[in-house]
Amino acid sequence: MLNFTFKNQTEILFGKGQLSEVSLRLPAKAKVLFLYGGGSIKKNGIYDKVNTALEGADVIEFQGVEPNPEFETLMKAVQVARENDVNFILAVGGGSVIDGAKFIAAAVNFEGDPWDILIKGAAFENPLPVGAVLTLPATGSESNGNSVVNRKETSQKRAFSSETVQPVFAVLDPEFTYSLPPRQVSNGVVDAFVHVIEQYLTYPVNAPLQDRFAEGILQTLVQEGPKALATPEDYDVRANVMWSATMALNGLIGKGVPQDWGTHMIGHELTALHGLDHAVTLAIVLPSLMFVQRDKKQEKILQLGERVFGIKEDDKDKAIDLTIKAVQDFFESMQIKTRLSDYDIEKSAIDGLVENLERNGLTALGEHGDIDLVKAREILTLAA
Amino acid sequence: MLNFTFKNQTEILFGKGQLSEVSLRLPAKAKVLFLYGGGSIKKNGIYDKVNTALEGADVIEFQGVEPNPEFETLMKAVQVARENDVNFILAVGGGSVIDGAKFIAAAVNFEGDPWDILIKGAAFENPLPVGAVLTLPATGSESNGNSVVNRKETSQKRAFSSETVQPVFAVLDPEFTYSLPPRQVSNGVVDAFVHVIEQYLTYPVNAPLQDRFAEGILQTLVQEGPKALATPEDYDVRANVMWSATMALNGLIGKGVPQDWGTHMIGHELTALHGLDHAVTLAIVLPSLMFVQRDKKQEKILQLGERVFGIKEDDKDKAIDLTIKAVQDFFESMQIKTRLSDYDIEKSAIDGLVENLERNGLTALGEHGDIDLVKAREILTLAA
Structure with a gap:
């Protein structure tokens, strides 16, 4: 096992009705920036519930944080927060809104150009405290310090991470996910699945507990994910997916083990250049990355196949093929297609993707740093 | 899944050499109460390492916190802390020392008789901050707010729990456990195992992730525990046991599911009246409790048998018997005997144990509150 430090300061408020706990956790004389996305919360009633929960506090709304939150949009929210002397940000939404809230929290009291944070x-100093009301289980953003921000004008997607902007609390009410469109449910499950894979599917370092925890999340997502599509208002199914997605990226399972994140880095370029949903990019890249890295990841791929997908096959090469197929089948069972061609992205687009990786300095990816531009091209070509 | 709130504020510093991080985490003008047990840390070198790590701070030592920490002893430490205006307690040892530190932390600024806390x-107000350097993985005390204190003069063992005395950091260096006597290794593994069981072996509430996490810890302890006895200086084995014991009782796995704790409550009386090691009492009580509660716990006992011990048996009654036997065999493989008679405790002693349960108001134990004094007697009689 590798050395590590671990702390997770977010208070999880899990279950039906937990939104009512929020008011007890706001600062005195709260001036809250209520941040949300495209407005779906107005249709499903969450907007009204949040306003009720915030009764008594001074609330300023900012609507319109988009998926893959845009730097320009977030800077407008920074302006609103500054003008109103906001002292707390309540992010109501999925990973994009919460990621955006973290960036706003860091930028409000930053004196230079906040793009430099990314x-x-x-x-940065004196970030605002952030709270989260999660409506889309996927990114784990509700209980980590990570934030990914997009900038269209330069086709860049950049991240920063700081414990100081990690939500102080996160409301996880499974009922708030009932009205999600199927596409977002699919994306969330696949996103969480790949988060676990990035921290698990590397090489063994004799850390059996970390392996079991990772496998436990994967097993739960494989079992519950399709049910979440089939029976959207099954409380327990939604609860199990929600808790799995949070545990997938709250920092715990990756402690003491090597991590990969190559799939994410290559996937980010697909979002930046072609606007694909984040989870879709992961579903496209992962199977091909597993194929290209099959020797270096051999032991863990075999373990994944056996323990998560119940594959019993003595021939290692066959077992690896079956495992990659099982991962791909799982994504397809979640209604997410796994080839570039499924999204009308031609082979000729691969040049641009590889150039973007180079431009962003992403030339040594993966747990061994051996996914260079040649291998990245190989992965993308396999995924064509 | 049941509603829950969860936060764990302890910063885990895991691995070789992490003790050096301690000095960065002390308060300004630190006046540290360095609390430890019987003095084994002087023989194995940890005492010197701690003093080196504390160089520059004002350090007051208190030696002599015993297993099942005594109220009288802890009150002497409270006196020392008060006289020296201590502003931080560093507990170096196992669960008893850390439990003791929490009680001292709560008692120092308490105005009445601190026994009332228990x-x-x-x-209580203004508790002192506590840090932990763990030398015996077992109780999970290093990252929770629980404290159990013994009082010989009244044969009482009482607990309190508060986030405010939970360690702000915990150093988990597996090398610090190399020199543990085998008996303490055995106790630690069995203690951690039963902590998981208390949060797992109840009835299903459709919380598959919690089940997988619990099973993952049990599997790791079953796999690594005997190795820790056989090859004491295997770093990874010690690391895996240590991390498992912490995860067993840091609050995570019991969230959203029912909990039992009947084995602990009955076991505490065996320690209070007969001085048995805590883990020994658990190894004695658990198999009999499983037998007596076999109907109410049926589904989870079957799941435990299949997933943790690999038992494949269609006849449910037989499968339950085999699972109870497997738990007992695991304890015996850890060199802990599982019958009262193995410790020269006669059947005639059961009356006194049951009376003590009654005196302490422990007459409705377990996840259904249905372990009354009649059932407790049945359990103890089966364990005779």
């Missing part, structure tokens, strides 16, 4: 890792 | 749940 591009140069610039230090 | 016996009446009296509120």
Whole structure:
């Protein structure tokens, strides 16, 4: 096992009705920036419930954080927060809104150009506290310090991470996910699945507990994910998916083990250049990355196949093929197609993707740093 | 899944050499109460390492916290802390020392008789911060707010729990466990195993992820526990046991599911009246409790048997018997005997144990509150 430090400060408020706990956790004389996305919360009633829960606090709304949150949009929210002397940000939505809230929290009291936080890792002081009401289980953003921000004008997707902007609380009410469109349910399950894979499917370091935890999340997602599509208002199914997605990226399962994240890095370019949903990019890249890295990942791929997908096959090469197929089948069972051609992206687009990786300095990806531009091209070509 | 709130504020510093991180985490002008047990840390070098790590801080030592920490002893430490205006407690040892540190932390600024904290749940203010350097993985005390204190003069063992005395950091260096006597290794593994069982072996509430996590810890302990006895200086084995014991009782796996704790409650009386090691009492009580509660716990006992011990048996009654036997065999493989008679406790002692349960108001134990004094007697009689 590798050395590690671990702490997770987010208070999870899990279950029906937990939104009512929020008011007890706001600062004195709360001036809350109520941040949300495209407005679906107005249709499904969550908007009204949040306003009820915030009764008594001074609330300023900011609507319109988009999927893959845009730097320009977030800077407008920073302006609103500054003008109104906001002292708390309540993010109501999925990973994009919560990621956006973290960036706003860091940017409000930042004196230079806040883009530097993302591009140069610039230090920031006195971030605002953030709370989260999760409506889309997927990214784990509700209980980690990670934030990914998109900038269309430069086709860049950049991340920063800081414990200081991690939500102080996160409301996880499974009922808030009942009205999600199937596409978002699919994306969330696949996103969480690949988060686990990035922290698990590397090489063994004799860390059996981390392996069991990772496998436990994968097994739960494989079992519950399709049910979430089939029976959207099954409370327990929604609860199990929600808790799995949070545990997938709250920092725990990746402690003491190597991590990969190559699938995410290559996938980010597909979002930046072609606008694909984040989870879709993962479903496209992962199977091909597994194929290309099959020797280096051999032991863990075999373990994944056996323990998560119940594959019993003595021939290692066949077992690896079956496992990659099982992963692909799982994505397809979640209604997400796994080839570039399924999204009308031609082979000729691969050049641009590889160039973007190079431009962003992403030339040594994966747990061994051996996914260079040649291998990245190989992976993308396999996924064509 | 049941509703829950969860937060764990302890920063885990895991691995070789992590003790050096401690000095960065002490308060300014630190006046540290360095609390430890019987002095084994002087023989194995940890004492010197801690002093090196604390260089520059003002350190007051208190030696002599015993297993099942005594109220009288802890009150002496409270006196020392008060006289020296201590502002931080560093507990170096196993669960008893850390439990003791929490009680001292709560008692130092308590104005009445601190026994009231244990016996009446009296509120306390301004507890001292506690840090932990773990030398015996077992109780999980290093990252939870629980404290159990013994009082010989009244044959009472009482607990309190508060996030405010939970360690702010915990150093988990597997090398610090190399020199543990085999008896303590055995106790630690069995203790952690039963902690998981108390949060798992109840009835299903459709919480598959919690089940998988619990099973993952049990599987790891079953696999690594005997190795820790056989090859004491295998770093990874020690690391896996240590991380399992922490995860067993840091609050995570019991969230959203029913909990039992009947084995602990009955076991506590065996320690209070007969001085048995805590883990020994659990190994004695659990198999008999499983037998007596076999109908109510049927589904989870079958799941435990199949998933953790690999039992494949269609006849449910036989499968339950085999699973209870497997648990007993595991304890015996850890060199812990599972009958009262193995410790020269006669059947005639059962009356006194049951009376003590009654005196402490422990007359409705278990996840259904149905382990009354009649059932407790049945369990103890089966364990004779």
